Amino acid sequence: MDDEFAKLIMRINPPRVVVDNDACEHATFIQVDSMNRHGILLEVVQILSDLNLVVTKAYMSSDAGWFMDVFYVTDNHGNKIRDEQTLSYIQKTLETEVYFFNSMSSVGVIPSKEHTTIELTGSDRPGLLSELSAVLADLGCIVVNAEIWTHNARAAAVIHVTDQSTGHAIEEPKRLSMIKELLFNVMKGNRDFRIPRISISSSGVIHRGRRLHQMLFADRDFERPKNVEFKSSNSHVTVLDCSDRDYTVVTLRSLDRPKLLFDTVCCLTDMEYVVFHGTVITGRMEAYQEYYIRHVDGFPISSEAEQQRVVECLEAAIERRASKGLELELCTDDRFGLLSDITRIFRENGLCIRRAEISTKGGKAKDTFFVTDVSGNPVDPKTVDLIQHQIGQADLQVKGNSFLSPKLPKETTRSFLFGNFFKGRSFQNFKLIKSCS
Numbered sequence: 001m002d003d004e005f006a007k008l009i010m011r012i013n014p015p016r017v018v019v020d021n022d023a024c025e026h027a028t029f030i031q032v033d034s035m036n037r038h039g040i041l042l043e044v045v046q047i048l049s050d051l052n053l054v055v056t057k058a059y060m061s062s063d064a065g066w067f068m069d070v071f072y073v074t075d076n077h078g079n080k081i082r083d084e085q086t087l088s089y090i091q092k093t094l095e096t097e098v099y100f101f102n103s104m105s106s107v108g109v110i111p112s113k114e115h116t117t118i119e120l121t122g123s124d125r126p127g128l129l130s131e132l133s134a135v136l137a138d139l140g141c142i143v144v145n146a147e148i149w150t151h152n153a154r155a156a157a158v159i160h161v162t163d164q165s166t167g168h169a170i171e172e173p174k175r176l177s178m179i180k181e182l183l184f185n186v187m188k189g190n191r192d193f194r195i196p197r198i199s200i201s202s203s204g205v206i207h208r209g210r211r212l213h214q215m216l217f218a219d220r221d222f223e224r225p226k227n228v229e230f231k232s233s234n235s236h237v238t239v240l241d242c243s244d245r246d247y248t249v250v251t252l253r254s255l256d257r258p259k260l261l262f263d264t265v266c267c268l269t270d271m272e273y274v275v276f277h278g279t280v281i282t283g284r285m286e287a288y289q290e291y292y293i294r295h296v297d298g299f300p301i302s303s304e305a306e307q308q309r310v311v312e313c314l315e316a317a318i319e320r321r322a323s324k325g326l327e328l329e330l331c332t333d334d335r336f337g338l339l340s341d342i343t344r345i346f347r348e349n350g351l352c353i354r355r356a357e358i359s360t361k362g363g364k365a366k367d368t369f370f371v372t373d374v375s376g377n378p379v380d381p382k383t384v385d386l387i388q389h390q391i392g393q394a395d396l397q398v399k400g401n402s403f404l405s406p407k408l409p410k411e412t413t414r415s416f417l418f419g420n421f422f423k424g425r426s427f428q429n430f431k432l433i434k435s436c437s
Contacts, residue, residue, distance in 0.1 A: 032069045118198070253288050271313060331397070
């Protein structure tokens with residue numbers, strides 16, 4: 001009865017979206033108003049992320065049963081979204097997809113029969129993707145697209161494959177069982193004390209980014225192994241009580257990057273916290289986020305142990321997608337076994353894949369790899385030259401320069417946005433002022 005009543009209210013009050021280029025000099029203004037419910041903030045942020053919009057500022061409020069968010073967005077080059085067709089597409093997508101998500105039991109589920117989805121989690125090691133792709137090629141599986149993340153010596157992958165002979169999803173139970181068994185043997189390795197997790201399905205697929213967060217969270221990648229040395233995190237997370245308002249205040253300071261807002265909101269949502277108010281400001285390559293949260297049961301965080309767990313999980317969510325190593329981009333004609341061949345060349349030349357995104361469309365393959373040497377150190381430029389010679393310099397390009405690990409800028413007398421201004425202050429003093437100045 002409650003669910004039916006909520007659907008009626010949603011039909012009476014569908015989401016309202018305003019997209020305005022005159023409200024701010026440097027960014028496109030987007031406002032979303034809707035009936036409030038758990039997960040709606042993630043849905044909106046997910047849509048903006050999938051449209052490759054960069055959020056420079058955001059203000060969130062969801063009190064009294066109503067949800068209102070304001071976002072200031074640009075394209076990847078820092079420019080306003082000026083194309084009228086693109087602006088119209090953004091507005092229609094937000095209005096229709098936020099409404100569509102309301103009838104779904106899981107955020108981001110997109111039914112698909114065109115491919116088989118393989119999900120893997122387990123211990124990371126050099127050459128893992130090469131071994132997995134070789135097994136899939138031997139089994140006659142075409143990798144249509146995939147995304148692989150590694151963090152804290154753990155690895156997770158969502159891989160979409162089709163049958164080489166039919167070009168469609170693989171549905172034969174015996175064959176699926178064989179694929180699962182052989183991939184399990186690869187993921188298990190010789191030293192992993194945890195049992196790998198593998199699932200294969202052709203009935204549908206969840207949003208890849210969110211699914212990878214869920215998989216690594218379930219694998220407890222936020223726990224750092226005691227026998228592995230880790231570099232200090234570039235992110236800083238604090239969790240404090242706001243007893244006078246019955247909230248818990250979470251603040252995050254980190255390097256800014258694409259999809260950062262999605263990753264943090266995804267983490268809070270999957271941990272079953274509700275954001276009642278929030279502010280996001282970016283500048284000078286930095287990002288500052290502040291959220292007033294409660295658990296879905298209506299209570300703030302009540303113990304130091306839970307506070308520490310939130311800190312660890314948010315740090316992990318920030319780090320998982322952060323650029324690790326040298327970025328290599330492969331653009332070439334697609335063919336069967338291409339991924340297996342490319343990753344084998346990487347492995348034979350001592351490269352370790354830290355993160356990868358694989359995509360194919362219209363007979364073309366466009367793959368992105370973040371690589372280091374097997375010890376996690378920067379790749380020798382001579383090794384890159386050798387690999388380019390083997391693959392083809394026109395096909396394999398070095399993107400940017402990731403030989404040096406980025407660090408948060410040091411505070412200077414001019415560093416107003418993220419310097420002394422934030423010391424001892426909180427955005428609760430700003431009352432969520434919606435200004436673009």
